[in-house]
Amino acid sequence: NAGVTQTPKFQVLKTGQSMTLQCAQDMNHEYMSWYRQDPGMGLRLIHYSVGAGITDQGEVPNGYNVSRSTTEDFPLRLLSAAPSQTSVYFCASSQTGNSPLHFGNGTRLTVT
Amino acid sequence: RKEVEQDPGPFNVPEGATVAFNCTYSNSASQSFFWYRQDCRKEPKLLMSVYSSGNEDGRFTAQLNRASQYISLLIRDSKLSDSATYLCVVNGAGGFKTIFGAGTRLFVKA
Numbered sequence: 014n015a016g017v018t019q020t021p022k023f024q025v026l027k028t029g030q031s032m033t034l035q036c037a038q039d040m041n042h043e044y045m046s047w048y049r050q051d052p053g054m055g056l057r058l059i060h061y062s063v064g065a066g067i068t069d070q071g072e073v074p075n076g077y078n079v080s081r082s083t084t085e086d087f088p089l090r091l092l093s094a095a096p097s098q099t100s101v102y103f104c105a106s107s108q109t110g111n112s113p114l115h116f117g118n119g120t121r122l123t124v125t
Numbered sequence: 126r127k128e129v130e131q132d133p134g135p136f137n138v139p140e141g142a143t144v145a146f147n148c149t150y151s152n153s154a155s156q157s158f159f160w161y162r163q164d165c166r167k168e169p170k171l172l173m174s175v176y177s178s179g180n181e182d183g184r185f186t187a188q189l190n191r192a193s194q195y196i197s198l199l200i201r202d203s204k205l206s207d208s209a210t211y212l213c214v215v216n217g218a219g220g221f222k223t224i225f226g227a228g229t230r231l232f233v234k235a
Contacts, residue, residue: 054227055228056225057225058224111157111216113174116169117168119168
C-alpha cells in the first residue's frame with residue numbers, strides 16, 4: 014500500500030530552469046494538494062484539486078502550474094525556477110476536503 | 126492576521142510533564158480541525174482530529190471552542206518520543222482549503 018508517492022526526493026536547479034514534481038496516490042482520493050514549507054512559515058498551500066480536471070489556486074500559486082488529468086496523479090510544474098522557490102514541497106491527498114490529509118515524503122528543492 | 130495562529134514555542138519540558146498547546150483561527154465558517162505531528166525533516170502525520178465535544182486518544186486530549194475560535198491540545202505524561210513540532214490545521218468553508226499553523230516545537234528532556 015504505497016499511499017502518496019512523490020518524486021524526486023531531492024533536486025537542485027539553476028535559476029530559470031523548469032521542472033515537474035511528480036505526485037501519485039493509490040487510495041482513490043478525490044482531493045489532492047501541494048504545499049511548500051519554509052522555516053518559520055509552516056506549510057503554505059500552492060494549488061489544490063477536488064477531482065480530475067478541476068484545480069484551483071491556494072495561498073502562494075505564483076510561479077507554479079498544476080493539472081489533474083487522472084484521479085491518481087497531480088504534478089506540480091515550476092515554469093522558471095527562482096531562488097525564492099527553494100523549499101521543501103509536500104503533496105497530500107484526502108478522501109474529501111474535510112478529511113485528514115495523507116502526505117508524501119516531500120521533495121527538497123534548491124534553486125541556485 | 127494569519128488565518129491560523131499557534132503558540133510560538135519552543136516548549137521545553139521534563140519527562141512526565143503535562144503540556145498544552147493553543148491555536149486560534151480566523152474563519153468562523155471553518156468546518157474541520159486537526160492536530161498533526163511533524164518530526165524533523167519528515168512529512169506531517171495526523172495526530173488526531175478535533176471534535177466539538179472534545180476528544181481523547183490515550184495521553185492526548187483535544188478541545189474545540191467554536192465561539193472563541195480556539196483549539197487546544199493537551200499532552201499528559203510527556204515522553205521523550207513526543208519531541209516534535211505540533212501543527213494546528215483548519216479546513217475552511219467548503220473544506221477545500223486546508224490551512225496550517227506555523228507549528229509549535231516541543232522538546233521533552235530526560
